[in-house]
Structures are given as structure tokens and as C-alpha cells.
Amino acid sequence: MSSEFWQRIIEYQNLGFNPVGWISNNSSEIDYFTINECLKETKKSSSWIDLSWYDAFYYSGKNPEITRRVYSLGAHEPKEFTNKRIVALLRIDSERVSDSSSLSQVLSDFFSKDHNKFPLKKLAISTTSSNRESQFGLIDHIDVHRGDRVGYTAVNTSSARILDPVQKPDAELNVEIAFTSALENLLLLGCTTGFKIIPIYDAPNEELLDQIRVNNDMFSAKYNIAIDDYSSLKLGSLFYGATTYAHSTNELPVKYELIEPGMTVILSDHFGSLTPLSINVLKQIDSNVVLDKEFEDEAAKGEIIKSLSQPKFSLGKIISKYCPEFGSPFETKSHIVSVFPVTTDGIIALLNLSEMSKVQIVIDEIPMKHEEMALFATKEYLVSNATASTNGCHLIVSTNDVAELIIEDLRKHNFKPAKIGNIIAKGTPAVRISRNISKYVAAKHIINKFDIIND
Numbered sequence: 001m002s003s004e005f006w007q008r009i010i011e012y013q014n015l016g017f018n019p020v021g022w023i024s025n026n027s028s029e030i031d032y033f034t035i036n037e038c039l040k041e042t043k044k045s046s047s048w049i050d051l052s053w054y055d056a057f058y059y060s061g062k063n064p065e066i067t068r069r070v071y072s073l074g075a076h077e078p079k080e081f082t083n084k085r086i087v088a089l090l091r092i093d094s095e096r097v098s099d100s101s102s103l104s105q106v107l108s109d110f111f112s113k114d115h116n117k118f119p120l121k122k123l124a125i126s127t128t129s130s131n132r133e134s135q136f137g138l139i140d141h142i143d144v145h146r147g148d149r150v151g152y153t154a155v156n157t158s159s160a161r162i163l164d165p166v167q168k169p170d171a172e173l174n175v176e177i178a179f180t181s182a183l184e185n186l187l188l189l190g191c192t193t194g195f196k197i198i199p200i201y202d203a204p205n206e207e208l209l210d211q212i213r214v215n216n217d218m219f220s221a222k223y224n225i226a227i228d229d230y231s232s233l234k235l236g237s238l239f240y241g242a243t244t245y246a247h248s249t250n251e252l253p254v255k256y257e258l259i260e261p262g263m264t265v266i267l268s269d270h271f272g273s274l275t276p277l278s279i280n281v282l283k284q285i286d287s288n289v290v291l292d293k294e295f296e297d298e299a300a301k302g303e304i305i306k307s308l309s310q311p312k313f314s315l316g317k318i319i320s321k322y323c324p325e326f327g328s329p330f331e332t333k334s335h336i337v338s339v340f341p342v343t344t345d346g347i348i349a350l351l352n353l354s355e356m357s358k359v360q361i362v363i364d365e366i367p368m369k370h371e372e373m374a375l376f377a378t379k380e381y382l383v384s385n386a387t388a389s390t391n392g393c394h395l396i397v398s399t400n401d402v403a404e405l406i407i408e409d410l411r412k413h414n415f416k417p418a419k420i421g422n423i424i425a426k427g428t429p430a431v432r433i434s435r436n437i438s439k440y441v442a443a444k445h446i447i448n449k450f451d452i453i454n455d
Contacts, residue, residue, distance in 0.1 A: 073132075087155055090138070091135050142155060170212065187316035193247050204236045212232075264419050268410055271389055273303075277305075363420055363433040384443040
């Protein structure tokens with residue numbers, strides 16, 4: 001427990017940011033499952049919200065125009081909802097997020113006053129705020145051009161879900177992690193062209209803001225991705241995030257209605273790749289955290305940071321390869337039927353896939369990247385869900401023959417894919433899984449959502 005580490009923590013906190021707030025749930029963003037549950041309680045007042053992990057619309061060869069509006073939470077100010085598509089990102093203090101009824105009330109207050117022609121499908125909620133003064137609600141209005149349809153534009157919004165607290169607040173890595181997180185879902189949809197980033201950022205002084213802008217430009221130059229700077233939030237607290245979009249001239253692999261019994265569930269990379277970073281930070285927070293044996297977690301940490309901060313464009317190319325050209329039908333014998341993001345949600349993503357697809361899944365294998373560390377972290381209740389992962393870990397559903405080809409391509413690009421289960425029925429959503437799940441998940445409320453198979 002070094003004084004340098006705690007000085008860095010205090011430095012972040014003085015800027016209105018909690019750099020270790022992601023530890024308890026493996027992410028500073030509320031997971032898709034929790035947000036959906038809270039929205040059910042506010043369905044009458046926010047019936048126009050149809051939440052999904054992605055949003056996409058037809059692409060006519062021209063980029064969409066985006067107008068940004070930022071609001072204070074709880075101010076009851078009128079919002080300029082329009083007849084355009086929108087994505088939203090909310091930053092809410094941790095106390096209000098920890099209680100589901102309180103979070104439901106925040107969502108109801110923010111979204112119930114007005115309605116939009118198009119449903120809100122993509123909503124991200126960040127909990128890195130340490131005080132109510134730094135809360136905000138951001139809405140990006142998307143104006144789509146008319147014309148001949150040639151594909152799809154996918155849009156996403158996200159914050160820096162994880163930060164390495166030993167880094168300085170103005171570190172280039174913080175921007176890299178935020179932007180890479182926002183790009184990840186676009187790659188999973190098979191987008192390969194037209195990437196654009198609209199940063200969401202803030203800081204309490206001009207010096208730090210200027211450095212963030214420099215870091216934004218460095219990311220843009222490194223990956224040749226255009227950036228539209230809409231200026232800072234001007235709220236005076238440190239924040240990193242982005243709205244992103246990209247194009248695909250193929251059909252998107254989100255045909256959940258085509259999933260049939262007998263199809264294979266692939267995990268594109270192993271579960272559990274985030275655990276070493278969590279343990280690394282916990283060891284610095286609490287000197288009583290002692291590992292049973294000497295793990296090479298410093299080397300693992302470097303690998304995790306690389307995954308968090310470097311977009312895997314190869315993923316988009318692989319997914320696109322197994323999707324039909326725009327306007328062509330899906331052929332289950334040769335195409336990916338559907339995908340679903342995993343990353344920091346870990347095995348919770350299986351529940352979300354089952355719910356969205358209305359299918360029953362049986363899971364035969366839980367491949368873990370750092371199994372010994374996951375076993376120890378779960379046994380000692382150091383992390384709630386040791387299956388949480390970094391970028392590149394996702395679910396893919398296809399026939400078994402297509403799965404073999406996908407796995408071969410993923411391995412060529414240094415992924416560690418595996419067949420982990422099968423679709424067994426359509427109808428009532430359910431995920432059957434081995435009781436061994438308790439070796440990797442300490443949180444009982446997560447385990448209880450699965451149908452446990454006695455080995």
C-alpha cells in the first residue's frame with residue numbers, strides 16, 4: 001500500500017472522479033440486465049424506451065449529423081426531444097445507483113416528460129461520479145440522410161468503464177480505454193468502414209482539458225479515425241467517454257428470431273481476463289489481500305491494458321465475413337445468426353442473450369483465462385464475478401459447421417475461441433449451467449438467475 005498510489009487516488013477524487021469505483025462490479029457502467037430491470041418499473045412513464053445493446057439504421061452513403069444536448073439530473077428542465085433517433089448517456093452518483101428503486105426514479109424523472117418518434121435503444125449509465133454536482137444526462141440526436149440504402153450505420157455510446165488508477169488523470173491511456181470501449185460494439189456488429197468518434201469529456205481546468213484534446217487527436221492519428229470535437233461538457237468534473245458510429249455494407253448479425261435448437265454458442269475469447277487487473281488494484285488498496293501463491297499478475301495486467309486500449313478491428317472483419325451482403329437473406333448454413341457482447345458482464349451476457357432470443361441454452365464449458373486467480377478471487381470474495389472479461393470476449397451463435405470456420409478465423413487473430421454450449425429449445429428463456437459456476441461467481445444473486453445442473 002504505497003503513499004504514491006493513494007496520492008493518485010486523491011488526485012482523481014479532487015477532480016470529481018472515483019478511479020476505483022469499477023472494482024465492485026468490474027465496470028463503472030451499470031450492466032444491461034440491471035438497467036432493463038429498472039426500466040420495467042418505469043414502463044408506464046417511459047414506454048418509448050426499447051432498450052438494446054445496439055442501435056442501427058439504414059446507411060445511404062452519407063454520415064449522419066449529430067446534435068448534442070447535456071442536462072443536469074434532477075433539475076426538471078425541459079428536454080429537446082425531437083423526431084430523430086437518439087442515444088443517451090447518464091452519469092449518476094453511486095449512492096443513487098446502488099438502490100434499484102432510486103435508479104428507477106432517476107430514469108423515470110429524466111425520460112418521462114417527453115416522448116420521441118423513434119425508441120431509445122442505446123442507453124449507457126456511468127457511476128464514476130462521486131458527487132451529485134457532477135451528474136448529467138447527455139442525449140445525442142441523430143439526423144439520418146435519405147437516399148438509396150447501401151447498408152447500415154451502427155451507433156454506440158459508452159464511458160471509460162475501467163481505469164488504471166496508477167495512471168495520471170491526463171494520461172493518454174484514459175482516452176484510449178474510453179474510445180476503445182465505445183468502438184467495441186460496432187466491431188461486434190461487423191462494421192468495417194466509416195468509423196467516427198464524438199468524444200464526451202470534461203475536466204475542472206483548461207490545462208487538463210487541453211491535454212485530453214491532445215490525447216484525442218493522438219488516438220485519431222494512430223488509428224486513422226475521424227473525431228468530431230463537440231467541446232467539453234463544461235460541468236467541471238473529470239469524465240471520459242464517447243459516442244461512436246461506423247458503417248457496414250453487410251446485414252447485421254442480430255437475427256435472434258432465426259436461432260433454432262441445435263445451434264452452437266461460441267465464446268470468441270475466454271472468460272475471466274479482467275480478474276488480474278482487479279486483484280492488482282485490490283492489493284494496492286488493501287495490504288491484507290495476500291494470494292495463495294505467486295501469480296504473475298503484473299504481466300497479466302499489461303495484457304489486459306492492451307486489450308482495453310487497442311481496438312480489435314480484426315473482429316469486425318471476421319464477423320462481416322460471415323454476414324450476407326446488404327439486402328440478401330441470412331443462410332444459417334453459411335452465416336452467423338446472432339452475436340451478443342460479453343466483456344465486463346461475464347456470464348451475465350448468457351442470460352441477456354437468452355432473454356433477447358427467447359431461447360433455452362445449455363452451457364457445457366466455462367473456459368477461463370486465469371482460472372487459478374479466478375478460483376482464489378471467488379473463494380476469498382475479492383470480486384463478485386470473476387468471469388468478467390476485457391474487449392474481444394463475446395457470444396456468437398451459428399450452426400456447428402459455421403462455428404468451426406469462425407473459430408479457425410478467430411484463432412488466426414490471437415483470439416481464444418471455444419464452443420461453450422448449444423441452443424436446446426425456443427420459448428421461455430433459460431440458461432442451464434453447471435454448478436461449477438459457483439467457483440467463479442461469488443454473487444449469489446447472479447448464480448440464482450441460472451438453472452443449475454448437478455454434475
